[in-house]
Amino acid sequence: NAGVTQTPKFQVLKTGQSMTLQCAQDMNHEYMSWYRQDPGMGLRLIHYSVGAGITDQGEVPNGYNVSRSTTEDFPLRLLSAAPSQTSVYFCASSESRDRTYEQYFGPGTRLTVT
């Protein structure tokens, strides 16, 4: 199993540009989530999904959209990039049958908005 994969690994955008960060998992996990990590701020939840077709907002959803058309994929869209969205983005997945609710993280996407 590849686990959780994210593309791209690095990205530089100009203010106002849009893009999609890709996330895929091959473990048949129901739950998927997007976090952003900034220095000294820990991991903050952007959006999450509890299954295909179901998404909800996390702590910092503004400026981001998600969709979950399949169990495997959970893309994150930046609508109009701003310098405040410069961050490291992690996608994670987990399954409800795991009573430890262990989150499996992808390797991250390092995004810079100039």
Added chain:
Amino acid sequence: GQSLEQPSEVTAVEGAIVQINCTYQTSGFYGLSWYQQHDGGAPTFLSYNALDGLEETGRFSSFLSRSDSYGYLLLQELQMKDSASYFCASHASGGSYIPTFGRGTSLIVHP
């Protein structure tokens, strides 16, 4: 809402024991997790406590006191490779159990 507090930095020497504390305020609290993250890497799961008491996994142990809204991660026989950031994360009931993370504790292990 949910909030977690943990020290920003802890230092220790190789072979020692270190404890990283975490206090939480979580509505509908269900459990507390711990994750390790090395520089440039992704967080990896260490442990999960849903009940009061100590859970031991090798050199690492995690403790939870639900009445005190408090937990800690105990690292024994510290090694240089344990230098990393450690995050506590709380889980709340409500359907998703997606965790909320603390800001992390940077552990520096000296020779």
